[in-house]
Amino acid sequence: MKLQSSLRPARQAGSVLVVTLLIAMIIGITLAAFMDLSSAQHRAVVRSGVWNSCIPIAESGLEEALTHVFLNSTNLESQGWTKTTTGLTMSNSIALTGTVYYKSRTLNGGRFLAAIQGGATPTLTVQGLLPKPLTTNDMLTRTIEVRTVGASLFARGLVARGTINWNGGILSDSFDSQNSAFSTGGRYDPAKRNDNGSIGSVEGNVDVGSSGTIYGSAGTGPTGSISTGPHAAVGSASYIAGGGTGIQTGHSQNDLNVAFPDASVPFTSGYTIPGGGNVVNVSSVSTNSTASNSLVYPTSPPGPVTTNYPISTTFPTGTTYPVTTNVVATTTKKGKTTTTTYTTNFTYTQFIWTATSYTTNYSTNYYEHILDTGDYYVSGIANANVLVRGNARLWVDGSVSEAGGKAFTISNTGTLQMWVRDSVSFSGNAAANTTGDALRMRINGLPTCTSISFSGNAEFTGTIYAPAADLRFNGGGADRADFMGAAIVGSAQLNGHFEFHYDENLGRAGPSSTFVIASWVEL
Amino acid sequence: MTLVEVLVATAIGTIILAAAGSLMVYNARSLAALSNYADLDQYSRRAVDKLSQDIRQATNVVSFTATELRLGTSRGRSNIVYTYGPTAKTLTRREGSNTEILLRECDALTFTVFGRNNVSNTWDQFVVTNAAGAKLIKLNWTCSRTILGAAVNTESVQTAKIVLRKQD
Numbered sequence: 001m002k003l004q005s006s007l008r009p010a011r012q013a014g015s016v017l018v019v020t021l022l023i024a025m026i027i028g029i030t031l032a033a034f035m036d037l038s039s040a041q042h043r044a045v046v047r048s049g050v051w052n053s054c055i056p057i058a059e060s061g062l063e064e065a066l067t068h069v070f071l072n073s074t075n076l077e078s079q080g081w082t083k084t085t086t087g088l089t090m091s092n093s094i095a096l097t098g099t100v101y102y103k104s105r106t107l108n109g110g111r112f113l114a115a116i117q118g119g120a121t122p123t124l125t126v127q128g129l130l131p132k133p134l135t136t137n138d139m140l141t142r143t144i145e146v147r148t149v150g151a152s153l154f155a156r157g158l159v160a161r162g163t164i165n166w167n168g169g170i171l172s173d174s175f176d177s178q179n180s181a182f183s184t185g186g187r188y189d190p191a192k193r194n195d196n197g198s199i200g201s202v203e204g205n206v207d208v209g210s211s212g213t214i215y216g217s218a219g220t221g222p223t224g225s226i227s228t229g230p231h232a233a234v235g236s237a238s239y240i241a242g243g244g245t246g247i248q249t250g251h252s253q254n255d256l257n258v259a260f261p262d263a264s265v266p267f268t269s270g271y272t273i274p275g276g277g278n279v280v281n282v283s284s285v286s287t288n289s290t291a292s293n294s295l296v297y298p299t300s301p302p303g304p305v306t307t308n309y310p311i312s313t314t315f316p317t318g319t320t321y322p323v324t325t326n327v328v329a330t331t332t333k334k335g336k337t338t339t340t341t342y343t344t345n346f347t348y349t350q351f352i353w354t355a356t357s358y359t360t361n362y363s364t365n366y367y368e369h370i371l372d373t374g375d376y377y378v379s380g381i382a383n384a385n386v387l388v389r390g391n392a393r394l395w396v397d398g399s400v401s402e403a404g405g406k407a408f409t410i411s412n413t414g415t416l417q418m419w420v421r422d423s424v425s426f427s428g429n430a431a432a433n434t435t436g437d438a439l440r441m442r443i444n445g446l447p448t449c450t451s452i453s454f455s456g457n458a459e460f461t462g463t464i465y466a467p468a469a470d471l472r473f474n475g476g477g478a479d480r481a482d483f484m485g486a487a488i489v490g491s492a493q494l495n496g497h498f499e500f501h502y503d504e505n506l507g508r509a510g511p512s513s514t515f516v517i518a519s520w521v522e523l
Numbered sequence: 524m525t526l527v528e529v530l531v532a533t534a535i536g537t538i539i540l541a542a543a544g545s546l547m548v549y550n551a552r553s554l555a556a557l558s559n560y561a562d563l564d565q566y567s568r569r570a571v572d573k574l575s576q577d578i579r580q581a582t583n584v585v586s587f588t589a590t591e592l593r594l595g596t597s598r599g600r601s602n603i604v605y606t607y608g609p610t611a612k613t614l615t616r617r618e619g620s621n622t623e624i625l626l627r628e629c630d631a632l633t634f635t636v637f638g639r640n641n642v643s644n645t646w647d648q649f650v651v652t653n654a655a656g657a658k659l660i661k662l663n664w665t666c667s668r669t670i671l672g673a674a675v676n677t678e679s680v681q682t683a684k685i686v687l688r689k690q691d
């Protein structure tokens with residue numbers, strides 16, 4: 001069969017073309033939508049990446065600002081930082097007022113602008129800026145405002161990188177040299193102890209021994225362990241006073257994390273070698289004091305005494321106890337008042353001392369090394385008396401070995417920071433800073449300082465920062481003033497009868513390890 | 524035009540129309556899928572950004588479970604609470620009396636809390652169970668979208684680890 005073909009009417013001509021074009025148009029629109037959606041998604045993803053990258057850029061500026069305020073706190077207008085006293089306007093209309101130190105640095109196609117508003121606890125405002133996708137000058141900006149606080153280097157009593165091992169009747173507690181409720185005359189007083197004498201090992205274990213006592217807490221890193229013997233106790237003062245043994249709940253932690261940067265001598269030139277000599281010590285003693293009333297009344301008076309209480313404001317000089325004096329008493333008997341004078345003995349039990357004159361005493365001591373304010377260098381210290389009268393920095397390019405009652409004496413106007421290359425040893429009643437507070441003396445062990453030891457009733461008041469050193473305490477003697485201050489060491493072995501007293505003032509006023517973030521806000 | 528020619532033309536036309544139709548249906552589904560991915564990505568990005576910002580700013584972790592995170596804040600602000608509802612499949616953020624839904628159609632979500640210490644010789648941290656030891660939060664969620672009732676799009680966020688910036 002064959003159908004007859006015929007020409008299409010004019011109105012049907014090109015219909016195939018139209019349909020084809022319609023289909024092509026639909027496909028084209030779809031493809032365009034695909035491409036537009038993909039492009040928008042791509043732009044969104046890239047922009048998100050840039051947005052997120054602004055934070056690391058800002059954080060790099062924050063790191064630089066934190067380092068600057070710690071290392072150059074007394075000279076913030078240094079190391080490329082600019083000072084303005086009229087405030088600073090940053091991107092996104094963020095305005096800082098007053099004195100501002102700022103610095104900008106280009107980093108990996110972007111830049112940061114860091115600003116420091118100084119003070120004891122600086123506030124840092126940092127912006128991270130990166131160009132938006134497909135632009136070069138149109139910047140995305142994120143702003144961080146950080147308030148800082150100084151992190152105490154000696155926030156707890158004894159911290160070791162490695163193991164802490166106690167063997168014997170070791171005790172760790174705390175006192176506060178600036179609070180009379182927890183100290184006497186700024187010194188440790190066992191009757192006023194506090195329970196913040198915490199210890200910790202970052203990379204090792206803590207063994208408190210069979211009868212060690214920690215008035216505070218013990219901490220380790222995540223893989224460390226804390227072991228206590230049958231009579232050992234770790235906890236609060238009330239817990240231990242109540243006979244508690246073992247570790248009180250809440251007095252241990254396993255997330256201790258402390259950095260141990262190497263100590264280094266802050267000067268390598270410009271120092272002097274300290275000389276020695278005799279030093280005359282002057283002390284004053286008050287005499288000729290006065291005393292006041294007696295609290296003991298004449299025995300068996302004939303009736304109630306209503307007047308003339310035996311009050312004296314002047315101590316009868318030249319007499320010894322008991323003091324004989326007269327008492328005038330008025331008695332009433334059957335309505336008749338009689339005044340009687342009694343002669344009796346009094347025991348003066350309450351005195352008010354008033355210095356009226358002074359006797360000055362002199363003594364002369366010889367010191368092998370006398371340090372005033374400045375930088376000093378010695379090749380070693382062996383059995384030498386050292387007097388520190390100013391703010392001294394001492395580089396010991398060798399060992400420190402004190403024995404036989406030799407001492408570091410820090411005057412009440414002096415401080416000593418000492419960097420020691422080799423070992424440190426105090427033995428045989430040797431002492432350091434026995435009358436000062438712990439802030440006045442610090443021993444820094446250089447990376448080659450691997451041994452610090454105390455033995456034979458030695459006494460130390462101060463701080464030790466020696467992260468490479470093994471600290472050993474052997475025999476603190478009968479007295480309880482063994483170690484007062486704080487220590488950061490490589491490891492610690494405490495033997496015999498030794499007491500470690502952490503001065504809580506170090507946590508407040510002691511050296512800072514760095515400034516840390518107290519609060520973080522993204523503006 | 525013969526009958527054979529008509530049949531051949533009809534067959535070819537049918538094939539072409541079927542191909543065009545299939546292409547259009549495929550295009551439509553692909554476009555829908557692409558839109559879903561864009562939508563998933565957008566919500567996840569916003570959620571990660573918000574969570575990251577809140578965690579960075581937090582002073583501490585007040586409490587946590589695998590599906591709830593309560594963050595302490597500074598400067599007088601209310602605590603922020605993130606809660607995943609497995610029934611509603613939503614992640615909500617609550618600050619004071621303000622509540623917003625950050626994720627919808629979220630099939631699974633887990634918060635994992637780590638401490639500050641690294642496991643030796645790795646970049647991982649130790650998992651902690653007490654809020655006081657929290658220093659790093661790991662987010663892990665899976666969301667999905669459907670086309671004609673079938674879940675054909677999924678997106679999993681597994682790599683968001685955010686550190687609390689406040690230091691002790």
